[in-house]
Amino acid sequence: MSAEKKHQYFFMLGHVVLLLGLLCSKAMISIGSVFIIGSAVWQIVLNPGLIASPPKPIVGFLMLFFIPFLSFFWSENMHDWLEVVLNKVMLPALAWSYWLAPKLDKREYFWLSVTNIGLVLAGTVYSIGHYLFSADYVNESYLRAKTLKVMYLNDHLHFSLWIIITLGLMLYDWQVLISYWRKYSKFVFGAIALWFMLFLHVLGAKTGLILLYAGLFYLFFQKGIGKISSFYKIMILPLTLGLLFLSYIFIPTFKNRLHYTLYDFNQYAQGSFINGLTDGARVLSWKAGAEIAHTHPILGVGFGDLHDVFDDWHETHSAHLETYNWLQPSNEWLMYWCGSGWLGMILLSIGLWWIYRYSGMKDDRVFAYLFLAQVLMMWYEVNLSNQMGITLFVFSWGWLQLGNRAKLFESDNIGESMPRIG
Structure with a gap:
């Protein structure tokens, strides 16, 4: 095995361990970060001049x-x-390490992307499984500032952010994702995306819902997103309101979360702060x-x-x-x-x-959305002051840098070099 391939696998191992840590362990986030930074040190040892002039971002x-x-x-x-x-x-350490990461081929990029999607999917299934076994208790708890149980310190806010980031990255990686199982990939990954959106409504975390609908509006009105008629652009608002109304009717956690949020608002609006x-x-x-x-x-x-x-x-x-x-x-x-x-x-x-x-991607719609969404979140949360927030911020930026560097979307036949099933 060549030194270049060893370097790639070392980085990929660190990336996968970091993603596992986002799901279940602070220690694994730290271990994965050490591997990713170690791969950057490896690169610098081979090319000492890299340390002299840090890239602009x-x-x-x-x-x-x-x-x-x-x-x-x-x-x-x-x-x-x-x-x-x-x-x-x-x-800076993780960001610089992603910048110095070895270039991945499309097959390696695909499997890392699927790993992220699979881990988020596993997290949502875990939460829904817990909900199904104690639905009445969970529904009632939403009236008492509680939420559906999620993995990793029960941090529903950052888990919902991870789902939003994954949805954005699925859109960014779409041509790569659908090039693998050619007959079924659009259905499989489309169904997973819809499942994530449904889960955000069941979870009822305000961050996830606000960023989801902000993203849908932002992308819907961007130039180049399909040939969308003026009629559909006019209808997006009533359709959105209709979806929220249906969620209120059919998803008890969403309904109770809304009532709790209104109660909370009425309290602090009157200057009353309650445990x-x-x-x-x-x-x-x-x-x-x-x-x-x-x-x-x-x-x-x-x-x-x-x-x-x-x-x-x-x-x-x-x-x-x-x-x-x-x-x-x-x-x-x-x-x-x-x-x-x-x-x-x-x-x-x-x-x-x-x-x-x-970052060299300010004109990319997905990059702009994911970056600005996390900046918006910083107005009501301290994302740069905790391990989970910092990791998600750098991970989303770094993954888009990897995709941009690989120039994944230059070829219409993007799946030619990738294995096929069926």
């Missing part, structure tokens, strides 16, 4: 990491600072973040001290709530402002723009 990822790292100089809690830095260093109300806790975290940011506008409090400072704020202003309601600000800009002042918030904005601008 990686500069954006470095901006997202640099200011939390710099807050070492005004953070007092070094343990928490190190934990933050070890999370955020994966932004266990997720949106109320999020709004309270914005209030805390705004007050702390305005108190320390120039340098912030240091990323190492965020936990202590917010605990102190909640002890003063929300002592009537259980501590699991005491959140740091569920907004990435507020988080950077509190941790590193105006400079941090500005560098976050520039860094995200830089990644989008210089």
